[in-house]
Amino acid sequence: MNPILTVADVTRVHGTGAAEVHALRGVTVTASPGELVAVMGPSGSGKSTLLNLAGGLDTPTSGDVVIEGRSLVGLSVAQRARLRRTSVGYVFQNFNLVPALTAIENVALPRELDGVGARQARRDALAALEEVGVAGAADRFPDDMSGGQQQRVAIARALVGERRLILADEPTGALDTATGEEILQLLRTRCDAGAAVVMVTHEPRHAAWADRVVFLRDGLVVDESGRTSGPEDLLAMDGAR
């Protein structure tokens, strides 16, 4: 099966001269339909840089990023933005919802930016809110929702439409343990429906939901394990941090 995401031998150098930082040094990562890939590693190992490159928010110094068969290298800024909107959903640790918009308006926004009419965008948004179990809060504003509800809305915004690549940067970081597990279950369900999810996490028990764990250190992939037999393996890996 062709991967939805291929990050191929990517390097990313930030800054120049004495301030040069090699955030990634020849990293290759793929995510195929149905796969949940966890990215772990110590602070500064390049996890966010990898996710930003995978989502076309940043461009590699060398190497290539291919999303659904289209190389991001060589695309114009506008073409990259369009591909991002149609194919990539991004879930942030701190939800990043627009406070002045209701839940349904937040989720409909990317559809409207895609040029979908307002009524269709609302229908799509409601379907996405139903999928993550918060349709009842559709007309509420973010400030009137719990953290777990806000993250569900943020996930609905990442899933809405045809997006098949979901990138999540510590999506459970601001949530309590039980709510975090529910969010993981949602991402897993979406994977099982054919999406690819790449998730940065510091939590071994969350990485235990993944099909594969990519472990970064100093901008290099130092370990890539298949499905783990249990959180114990990851706790052992975690000890290597």
Ligand SMILES: Nc1ncnc2c1ncn2[C@@H]1O[C@H](COP(=O)(O)OP(=O)(O)OP(=O)(O)O)[C@@H](O)[C@H]1O
């Ligand atoms: N815009 C930038 N300019 C200069 N250096 C940067 C920039 N972004 C990241 N870096 C550096 O690149 C390296 C990798 O950073 P990155 O944020 O990808 O790591 P991380 O694994 O996500 O860390 P954390 O877990 O703390 O978020 C770090 O040394 C960081 O200081």
